Amino acid sequence: MIRIGIIGLGKMGISHCAILGAHPDVNLVAVCDSSSFVIDAFKKHTRFQCFTDYRKMITEMGLHAIVIASPTKFHTEMVHFALDNSLHVFCEKPFVLKAEDAEILAEKAEKKKLVNQVGYHNRFLGTFNEVKILLQMNALGELYHFNGESYGPVVLREKGNTWRSQKGQGGGCLYDYASHTIDLIHFLLDKPKDVSGTQLKHIFSNDVEDAVYSSITLQNGLSGQLSVNWSDETHRKMNTQITILGKKGKIIADATEVKIFLKESNELLGLSKGWTVKYLTELTANVDYYLRGEEYSAQIDHFIKCIKHSETNNKSSFRSASYTDQLISKLITDSK
């Protein structure tokens, strides 16, 4: 059994807590949160040891691994402390606020051969993995453009005051929403390299942006657009979609379906000429415990498997997340 603790019991922390709590290979022993209201609820109603000081939890509980789901501005110091104590680390996204810290942490984890993962769950979705396979099989031929979009209804009024609405804490649409879109572009196409024409728009928030629009160029030369808005109430929940255009056709994919258009049929891939639609139901493997999308259980399962099999080749490593952090810095600079 792998002994695990969690830092941060916000929305993501609680979700990880439930998934780990139900995992057959995990012994979730401790949780930590700075809010006495939340920690008292856990003290009263769960079996976990409860802490308000994460250092104390790590030093006292003899953990093998830690899940960090605190506000982003605390990630750097917490990840450092966890690695110093030889813990495998799963850290929520976005990884860190300063891109240079991301590289230092990636190097440190790699040197110590500790499993390191960042919570970019789109990498574990059946639909996006199908797109990755199709691209690897060159289904679209030479690519010439992409469009990465995320929309959702988070900030719909001029109010609200949490760390997500404060500048410099890792809140805002750029850190919270666009990081997912950027990571998905990286996962499917290549590392993002340059940006231009960036617009960070304030719609309802004073201190942070509510929408991000930019042009992105990848390391392989492919360019495309990023369009993200968390003040869009025409979506019931966060919706991330990627459109990829190539000389042989086009793919449009989101969490629920992959739509493929081919100019000519592809017998190797069993795809006919014109449109083919593949659904999540045929692309998703069952999980042992379901909370809110197979991908959330699958990413934790991957983390646990990496620990069990001493496998440090992680599907969403610190190293890969560092490219998203770098691009976020570039978007901020470019928007000024």
Place this chain on the structure above:
Amino acid sequence: MERVLFGDNQFFGVNHSSDEKARAQTMRFQQDDAIMAVLDSAIEEGINTFMCTTHDRVGEICNRIRGNEKYKDFKVYPCMPYAHKYANAVTELGYLGTIKQFVPGNIFSTFAKGGLAFMKKDFSELAKLMIDAEMKMFHGVNTPVIWVQNVITDLLLGLGMTDFLVTFYKHIKEKYHAEPGFITMNLPLLLDTLEKAGIENPTVCASINKIGFRMSGGIKKYEEVIAQKRCRLVAMQVLAAGALAPKEAFEYVCSLDGVESILFGASSRSNIHQSKSIIDRCSILVHG
């Protein structure tokens, strides 16, 4: 419970296989009249139970049903909470802000019920107040079964916070004199947990379909548990988000002795008619 229950996903842009279809449905059902017309069709087809989330718009539907002679035999099964309402509020306002917004009265005043519970950190009492807030819109409507949504049931299961499942169960029985129901994506785990907490033969709604979609732990395990008849079971996601054709889908679920009711949603009279008649036919074949 009746054999066939009518669901509401189609009305509120929930579609598990296509966000695009979901948006098209949102557009089609923008006006309450459009929803009422489909409910009327369901009633004409012999379906008298509407199982729906506590979405703001359901309040409007309740206003139409309440006291209306036409709907005197019509039952509503509320499913709480409408989770995205809370999830978005937590992102925007934090936990305290969310509680402040959804618990009635001033939570920082000990003169208010909510305030007292908040100060004393009486989480079960807070949960009851939030249940009452969700139930407000159903006042004067016949709600014989009241459900907790899978995201909450399954979250509490994973956290091991069984206390709150019991709080819900008792509160629904005591205050609303209704049958508490649990929606889940983890049927085997839920039954084990509830039985350990002393809740026998609970009313449960779970994803059950021929291809094993959203049946955590696998279809084999589910079939075993269903055959044990340890709960009053409603099957949902029978069509596996549209991956299965209606005939094949309903034949499978009707063949499972241990499934009491079947939940499905549809937007047109012809689809309602088709599904209802397949279920009726298969049910007679299997159960006589």
